[in-house]
Amino acid sequence: MKTAILDSHKQTIKPLNAISKKGLKILADNYVINEQAEEPAGILLRSFNMHDMKFKANLLAIARAGAGVNNIPVERCTEEGIAVFNTPGANANAVKELVLTTLMAASRQLFDGIAWTRRLVSYGENIPGLVEAGKKQFIGKEISGKTLGVIGLGAIGARVANDAVELGMNVVGFDPFISIDMAWNLSRSVKRVLSIEELYASADYITVHTPLTDQTKAMFNQTAFNLMKKDVYLLNFSRGELVNDQDMGRALDHGQVGKYITDFPNEAVLKMNNVIPIPHLGASSKESEENCAIMAARQLKDYIETGNVTNAINFPNTNLPYTGRKRLTVFHLNVPNMVGQITKLLSEYQLNIADMVNRGKQDHAYTIIDFETNSEQIMSEKIVKQLKQIEGIVKTRFI
Ligand SMILES: NC(=O)C1=CN([C@@H]2O[C@H](COP(=O)(O)OP(=O)(O)OC[C@H]3O[C@@H](n4cnc5c(N)ncnc54)[C@H](O)[C@@H]3O)[C@@H](O)[C@H]2O)C=CC1
Numbered sequence: 001m002k003t004a005i006l007d008s009h010k011q012t013i014k015p016l017n018a019i020s021k022k023g024l025k026i027l028a029d030n031y032v033i034n035e036q037a038e039e040p041a042g043i044l045l046r047s048f049n050m051h052d053m054k055f056k057a058n059l060l061a062i063a064r065a066g067a068g069v070n071n072i073p074v075e076r077c078t079e080e081g082i083a084v085f086n087t088p089g090a091n092a093n094a095v096k097e098l099v100l101t102t103l104m105a106a107s108r109q110l111f112d113g114i115a116w117t118r119r120l121v122s123y124g125e126n127i128p129g130l131v132e133a134g135k136k137q138f139i140g141k142e143i144s145g146k147t148l149g150v151i152g153l154g155a156i157g158a159r160v161a162n163d164a165v166e167l168g169m170n171v172v173g174f175d176p177f178i179s180i181d182m183a184w185n186l187s188r189s190v191k192r193v194l195s196i197e198e199l200y201a202s203a204d205y206i207t208v209h210t211p212l213t214d215q216t217k218a219m220f221n222q223t224a225f226n227l228m229k230k231d232v233y234l235l236n237f238s239r240g241e242l243v244n245d246q247d248m249g250r251a252l253d254h255g256q257v258g259k260y261i262t263d264f265p266n267e268a269v270l271k272m273n274n275v276i277p278i279p280h281l282g283a284s285s286k287e288s289e290e291n292c293a294i295m296a297a298r299q300l301k302d303y304i305e306t307g308n309v310t311n312a313i314n315f316p317n318t319n320l321p322y323t324g325r326k327r328l329t330v331f332h333l334n335v336p337n338m339v340g341q342i343t344k345l346l347s348e349y350q351l352n353i354a355d356m357v358n359r360g361k362q363d364h365a366y367t368i369i370d371f372e373t374n375s376e377q378i379m380s381e382k383i384v385k386q387l388k389q390i391e392g393i394v395k396t397r398f399i
């Protein structure tokens with residue numbers, strides 16, 4: 001695949017979090033990487049909260065090295081024609097491993113046992129005897145034969161469900177929007193249920209792997225806890241906002257929830273009993289950080305240099321192999337006759353189209369047009385101005 005030669009003036013990428021060097025290396029030759037950049041062409045980030053950021057007109061894309069995009073104002077980006085990418089599945093194995101690690105460790109009371117043991121440090125030669133006498137406080141439960149409820153059977157949830165089956169668990173899964181790919185990947189031993197209530201009623205352990213949405217916000221509340229088995233263990237490696245903290249505190253105090261294992265501690269959570277707080281380590285493995293950074297950097301580079309789109313949240317996946325011809329990309333509303341109006345205008349300038357593609361995603365669509373000729377006329381301000389006047393066009397770009 002050809003890539004466009006960038007202008008003598010290199011474009012800038014602004015990282016908002018620590019991004020693995022392997023990802024930044026992909027961009028190093030063609031771009032200036034500058035954390036202080038005022039007007040970057042692209043932004044790379046992990047969990048940085050972008051909601052209060054204003055965007056300059058030349059910002060083309062934001063790439064999230066990770067899965068969750070609730071830290072990015074996606075709707076505003078769409079209105080401004082800024083593509084928002086994430087890296088589906090790139091950190092899923094890391095999260096899965098931590099979920100299963102903490103599931104087993106919590107079930108065996110390992111965290112409490114380790115904390116208690118550390119406090120014996122001043123007892124000298126009595127320590128071995130104290131250990132033997134005290135260990136009965138930490139008798140745990142084996143997970144084999146117990147039921148795990150998995151809410152959200154995407155990249156992480158499906159992996160957790162499949163491996164939990166291998167560990168001897170009965171697995172119940174709930175995901176009303178499961179993708180065909182994920183359904184194919186799911187072990188046949190995972191019992192899919194059509195209502196979350198059915199999952200709540202049967203699960204000894206519940207792990208949640210959905211994005212934070214209006215539907216999932218505070219889904220773990222008193223009403224939900226009332227439907228769960230007493231002493232259920234809840235694992236939350238998705239987002240803290242999925243849980244109503246006040247209700248969780250009460251459910252833990254009453255033993256309704258036995259333990260709450262969360263990757264998203266806050267002040268209220270840290271004050272609760274029977275919480276296992278983890279400092280958002282789900283995706284923090286060397287492999288996952290590299291996978292995410294490489295994927296995000298490649299997608300960002302490809303979009304900036306060729307206009308092709310892979311794994312954007314708000315743009316449709318669109319690929320027209322880049323041959324070095326002059327190219328026009330248009331992000332527009334997904335309504336009838338947009339392509340007709342664009343091609344009509346181009347024909348008025350005698351511009352012959354060599355190839356084109358148009359894809360839609362919900363309310364928006366994206367069109368890439370390659371021209372037969374590389375004439376400078378294609379870039380003429382007049383054409384740009386007229387394109388902008390077509391109602392429904394959000395952003396145009398000549399490459
Ligand atoms: N702790 C950490 O470091 C990490 C946390 N995450 C969090 O985990 C979430 C899931 O990540 P992935 O599995 O990679 O995403 P994914 O997009 O592959 O899977 C999400 C699944 O949730 C399902 N879903 C959506 N709404 C639902 C609902 N109301 N009820 C049941 N299922 C629903 C979707 O159909 C999809 O199958 C992310 O959105 C993010 O918030 C992701 C990666 C790392």
Ligand SMILES: O=C(O)CCC(=O)C(=O)O
Pocket residue numbers: 046047065066067068069091280283284
């Ligand atoms: O980058 C990280 O460490 C956080 C990952 C995460 O939460 C996500 O991918 O949604």
